[in-house]
Structure formats: C-alpha cells, structure tokens
Amino acid sequence: MPELRKDYFNERFVILKRGEWTARQKKKTSDAKNCIFCPGNESKTPLSDLVLASRHGTMLKLSDMPxxxxxxxxxxxxxxxFPAVSEDSPKKYSDPPLYSEPALGYHYIVIASPKHVNFEDVDTDQWVNVLSIVQDKARWLYAKKNVAYVAIFLNQGRDAGASRAHAHMQIMTLPVLPPTIEKESRAVQKAMRTSGGCPMCQIIEQEMKGSRKFLETEAFFSFAPQASSHPFEFWVFPKAHQISFLKASQKEIMDLARVLELSFKALAKVIGDLQFNAILHTSPEKRTSRQIHWHIEVYPRLGGFDGFERGTGIYVNTVAPEDAVKALRDVATKILKGR
Ligand SMILES: [Zn+2]
Ligand SMILES: [Zn+2]
Incomplete structure (x- = not known):
C-alpha cells in the first residue's frame, strides 16, 4: 500500500509506491577522442589557475600559463x-515585485580524473586528490567579495543534467544563501534552542540502530533517508558533529574518499547506467548563525514523475529506502570481499 512519509525536518513529502524496478543497461562511455576534459585537449578549455600534478613523487599545485x-x-x-554566475554580470538592480540583482559569482569545473571515466571508476586515492582540491578552491572562493555560499555538486549522466561524459564536479559561488541551506540551518537552530542538541546528530544516532544503514567507517556513516525522494538515494554524514566540509582533516578526507568510491561502485552495480546528482550541504563560512551538520546527499536519476514533483512538491518513489540499502549493502560487501 502506498505510504506518505515526511522528511526529518523539512516540509518535504514522499509517496512511497513500491513497484517493479529493473536495472538499466550500462551505456558505453562516449568516445574520449572529442572530449575537451581529456589530457591533450587543454587548449580547448579556459586556462586553469589550479592544477594538481605529480612531480618526482610529490603532488604540486600549479597553474596554466598562456x-x-x-x-x-x-x-x-x-x-x-558557460557560467551560471559571473563577475561581469551587469550591475542592474530592481525592487519587488520585479526584484532582480546581478548574479555575481564564480563558476568552476573540477575535472576529477585525467582518464575518460565515470565516477564509479574513480578510486580512493583519486577521490582524496579531488576532495582536497575542492576544499582548497572553496576556501579561496570564500575570501572573495559577493560570495555568500560556495555550492559544490556533481552531475553524472544526461538525465542528471551533465553535458559531458568525463567525470567532473562543479563549484559555483552564490551571492545569496541557498534556501535549502537556510531552511536546514533554521531547523538546526530551532532544535538547538528547544532540545539543546543537533537534530542531524539525533537522526544519525537513530538511523544507526535501524534498517536504512548503508556504510559505516571510523568517521562517516551513510544511510537512505526515511523519506527518500529518489530510488537508491543516500546521505553521507560525518559521525561527529562537524559544521564544515572545508575543515575536514586529511584523515577524514581519506575516510570519506573510501566511502564515496565504494558507494558509487555499489550504486553502479545495482542500478546499471549510473546517472546521479550529489550535493554537498555545508555551513556558509561567513555566517556563524547559519550552521548545519555538513553532509553529502546523493540522488540517483532513474526517470519518471518529474511533472508531478514540479507541480506539487511531493515526490513519488517506487523503491523503499529499506529495500534500496539492502541491495546496496549486499553489493558493497561483495566488492569488499573481492579485494
Ligand atoms: Zn574525457
Ligand atoms: Zn550534528
């Protein structure tokens, strides 16, 4: 029977309508020959001001020269x-009800591998490199003007909005705090005032005892949220109450890299053609009154129901999170045993 579930603290509803579900055939990754993200085609992209390169066994941060x-x-x-925000936006402002302001900001692409691969093929060591560089660039961006938030996310596959096949992430600054983070921080603030504790810490504690656990390492815990809006959705949280991804230590980054590698490999094995969005939720660095417990949310894209979601704000999910994580856990265990 269909069931209506609500998100832990956001006003987000999901109708769980358990149904038949089949894995999609994994498509062949498109040709590397015309890929501008592949080595050899650097001249077809803008100059890079941050390149990680290994020289004589040491990782160096370099930049391209003309x-x-x-x-x-x-x-x-x-x-x-093709940036969504730009420092060169015309300085035009207008008042409500026709409110507008320039979309000022910086929009970067992080090419996550020199190989023409998908994220399920990125190994732990490479994830460490990618996450460290993302931390670096985001810290640098927070020192800039007109930066209220640095959004860090990745899209893989056409259904997820990616226009290129080569694994890449995006870093985009925003002149305003995104409503999702604003809402989460308000919920955290309210809970801190009333119950004295972080609500996300409480959710982690509760989910650790339940049937929606995915992976657990020394520092991280992942699980399928009880009101999963997408099939096979999962969230990755630091177990300790931490407010910023930018302050994660090298040891934690290594731990997170292991979690991400295993998660995406398992996800690709279970759903076949892996198309997904992953979004980092972290506290804005400049406003201490808007703190959250940082985490990563992963939304696999299997298609369907978009119009209804857009029109009502209610999601329909055909795979119960309890069943989804069971499939993911089984595959992850097999991958680990095979090593
Ligand atoms: Zn490529
Ligand atoms: Zn917490």
Missing part, C-alpha cells in the same frame, strides 16, 4: 565556459 598548459595533471580546475 600557451603553456600543465601536462600530466591529476586534477584540473577550470573556469566554466
């Missing part, structure tokens, strides 16, 4: 050629 691109790189951060 006509002189850093070769043999490991991670490459480039300005988005």
């Amino acid at each position: 006509e002189e691109y850093v070769q043999d790189w490991v991670v490459r951060v480039i300005p988005n050629q």
Whole structure:
C-alpha cells in the first residue's frame, strides 16, 4: 500500500509506491577522442589557475600559463565556459515585485580524473586528490567579495543534467544563501534552542540502530533517508558533529574518499547506467548563525514523475529506502570481499 512519509525536518513529502524496478543497461562511455576534459585537449578549455600534478613523487599545485598548459595533471580546475554566475554580470538592480540583482559569482569545473571515466571508476586515492582540491578552491572562493555560499555538486549522466561524459564536479559561488541551506540551518537552530542538541546528530544516532544503514567507517556513516525522494538515494554524514566540509582533516578526507568510491561502485552495480546528482550541504563560512551538520546527499536519476514533483512538491518513489540499502549493502560487501 502506498505510504506518505515526511522528511526529518523539512516540509518535504514522499509517496512511497513500491513497484517493479529493473536495472538499466550500462551505456558505453562516449568516445574520449572529442572530449575537451581529456589530457591533450587543454587548449580547448579556459586556462586553469589550479592544477594538481605529480612531480618526482610529490603532488604540486600549479597553474596554466598562456600557451603553456600543465601536462600530466591529476586534477584540473577550470573556469566554466558557460557560467551560471559571473563577475561581469551587469550591475542592474530592481525592487519587488520585479526584484532582480546581478548574479555575481564564480563558476568552476573540477575535472576529477585525467582518464575518460565515470565516477564509479574513480578510486580512493583519486577521490582524496579531488576532495582536497575542492576544499582548497572553496576556501579561496570564500575570501572573495559577493560570495555568500560556495555550492559544490556533481552531475553524472544526461538525465542528471551533465553535458559531458568525463567525470567532473562543479563549484559555483552564490551571492545569496541557498534556501535549502537556510531552511536546514533554521531547523538546526530551532532544535538547538528547544532540545539543546543537533537534530542531524539525533537522526544519525537513530538511523544507526535501524534498517536504512548503508556504510559505516571510523568517521562517516551513510544511510537512505526515511523519506527518500529518489530510488537508491543516500546521505553521507560525518559521525561527529562537524559544521564544515572545508575543515575536514586529511584523515577524514581519506575516510570519506573510501566511502564515496565504494558507494558509487555499489550504486553502479545495482542500478546499471549510473546517472546521479550529489550535493554537498555545508555551513556558509561567513555566517556563524547559519550552521548545519555538513553532509553529502546523493540522488540517483532513474526517470519518471518529474511533472508531478514540479507541480506539487511531493515526490513519488517506487523503491523503499529499506529495500534500496539492502541491495546496496549486499553489493558493497561483495566488492569488499573481492579485494
Ligand atoms: Zn574525457
Ligand atoms: Zn550534528
């Protein structure tokens, strides 16, 4: 029977309508020949001001020079050629009800591997490189003007909004705090005032005892949220109450890298053609009154029901989170045993 579930503290509803579900055939990754993110095609992209490259066994942070691109790189951060926000936005403001302001900001792409691969093929060591570079760039961006929030996310696959096949992440600054983070921080603030504790810590504690656990490591815990809006959705939280991804230590980054590698490998094995969005939720660095317990939310894209969701704000999910994590856990255990 269908069941209506509500998100832990947001006004977000999901109708759980358990149904038949089949894995999609994994598509062949498109040709690397015309890929501008692949090594050899650096000149077809804007110059990079942050390139991670291994030289004589040491990782160095370098930048491209005009006509002189850093070769043999490991991670490459480039300005988005088609940015959603820009420092050059015309300075036009208008008042409500026709409110508008310039979409000022910076929009970068992090090429997550020198190989033409999907995220399920990115290994732990490479994840460490990627996450460290993302931390670096985000810290640098928070020092800039007109930056209220640095959004960090990744899209893989056309259904998830990615236009290129090569694994990449995006870093985009916003002149305003995104409503999702604003809402989460308000819920945290309210709970801190009334019950004295972080509500996300309480959810972690509760989910650790329940049937929606996915992976647990020394520092991280992942689970399928009880009102999963998408099939096979899962969230990854630091177990300790931490407010900022930017302050995660190298040891924690290594731990997180292991979790991400295993999660995406398991996800790809279970759902076949892996198309998904992953979004980092972290506290804005400049406003201490808007703190949350940072985490990553992963939304696999299997298609369906978009119009209804857009029109009503209510999601329909055909895979119960309890069943989804069971499939994911089984596959993750097999992957670990095979190592
Ligand atoms: Zn490529
Ligand atoms: Zn917490």
